[in-house]
Amino acid sequence: MAIKKFAVACYDDEEVLFPALKKVRHSGYKLHDIYTPFAVHGLDEAMGLKGTDLHIAGFIFGLCGTSTALGFISWILTSDWPLNFGGKPHFALPAWIPITFELTVLFSAVGMVLTWCYLNQVMPGVKKHVFHPRQSDDYFVMAVELNDQTSEHEVVDFLKTTGAKETSVQIAEDSWWYGRFDKEEEYQKL
């Protein structure tokens, strides 16, 4: 969490964005992030991002659900309060499958969504800097991090040559904070 300076380039087409991204990565500037209005397939790989392991979390949560259901029901019906249903076995596994299945799905889904929220750092009341209001509409917004060594004019000029429709330099918090979207934060010039 830090306040940083960014050069921002907005593209209006993903087919312009991909070559531009390649140029930026070759140039050695530090790519902060790319904001898109929808999931652009292949963008994560083009950016050099690793795949996500979210599904592994889902699997582990699912296992928790399975073992919770089986453990709890078998403990109740065989040891805590065994009931005799017409002499049938107390350990009636087939009858427990529906609830075991439901709890597996429930734990997996709830756990995975919570993990997703945590990893993405999204929650009601969380605020993040929006580089361009059209990044959720029709702009593909690339933010390049600036530091003492990079000249902002140079970077902006470079971004313009990559086909950006709009460019700007912004000072912003690079992470999230608790805030409201109807209030704008003021940052001191770096």
Place this chain on the structure above:
Amino acid sequence: MHIKYESFVREPLVNGDKNYHQVTEDIIGPIERKPGRMWYVGFFFSVALLCFGIFSVTWAVYWGLGTWGVNRTIGWGWDITNFVWWVGIGHAGTLISAILLLFRQGWRTGVNRAAEAMTIFAVMCAGQFPIFHMGRVWDGFFVLPYPNTRGPLWPNFNSPLLWDVFAISTYFTVSLLFWYSGLIPDFATVRDRAKTKFRKLAYGVASFGWTGSAKNWQRHEALALVLAGLATPLVLSVHTIVSFDFATSVIPGWHTTIFPPYFVAGAIFSGFAMVNTLLVITRKILHLEDYITIGHLEAMNKVIVLTGSIVGVAYLTELFIAWYSGAYGEQQEFKWRIMGPYWWSYWAMMTCNVVSPQLFWVKRLRRNIPFTFIMSIVVNIGMWFERFVIIVTSLYRDWLPSSWAYYSPTWPEVGFYLGTFGLFFTCYFLFAKYFPVIAVAEIKFVLKTSGENYKRGMEKLEAQSEEDFVYEVQTHHEPDHAHA
């Protein structure tokens, strides 16, 4: 990079000349405008129905379930009929969003949001019936396995009725999560466009601070895929378990192994019909004809004719097995269904569910909007009668002829049912006003492959020779991200 090539022969999913911004305008626009007069009329009518429902339920809770028409022979009447009916309707949304996602059906993008919303509201309505059927509703929490001072005495985990508690509540939770995780990016779109302070604040909270970062989208896709994988068996399990409520009993007409697939098919059948009912109106009022096209309605009508036929086969199989089993009780049971005092409900079911959907084999009728609308209502009437037939006409003549009875509902039961319509439509009207009724981000995702104006360019490509096409692809697209 949209190298995926789709022929013009395949109908466009988005009609008209659209770009990304136009998609946002068309779908988010209605949220920002004042609703029309029809919306207010519909909304207040729904709220009035809901209030009447609350009154009817309060009446039944205050005076006891003796105010209902159910009796000792027919212990399940309109309440459980309505429960099964609403749960069935609640199957379409998650089927569309989960199963069709796994099958990579592009047309789901236009209808999944509204269908999922409908699912959630339908399950909410369904849940009311078993809860208030408990009678002493204030003891409703007894169904939960919690350490209590009665032993602790636990609920019976071997009982299908308890499985139902778990199935319905899991289904509701997972559907809600699936729906809402898809809504988050679209709420961010509403937030970023918002002009008013309140809208910025409200949609800022609702969007969880989503910005559309590449990494977030990557996880979003992974989440949607795994949730779809989880929801697919879930959606099939829910109505399977509802059918176990009947199938594990020893009542003739209930005790059959055909019930799970038969119930699931019926659920999809009625769910798609309800989606059609809602979308035919929604697309008209919100001017979304370009996104919910006749092709979308036709696709759903195809599902209706398929599942309607499955249901029809199931009805005939039941009759055949009743005769073939040689079991006297079973045979009498089905004879009375067809010719007994409740003959009208059986024939209403047969006409609405088996005969009428067969008209959808005709392409002109599948693509006819007024006909689709009428059929969607006919199907749901038929499916209501199916549940009535299964429940009431299996119970009213039981093993002991001295306890044979007849049942008709009283006003609190009818009021309860009407009240759930009030609840359903109140929620749906609020949804249509304040939520993006179509998944904006998903439409944008398919726009360049399936949008009408983008497809026009494909005609030129189709005229090309294969060599030219391959050459063009190789020179114009960067190979390292061409796999998209």
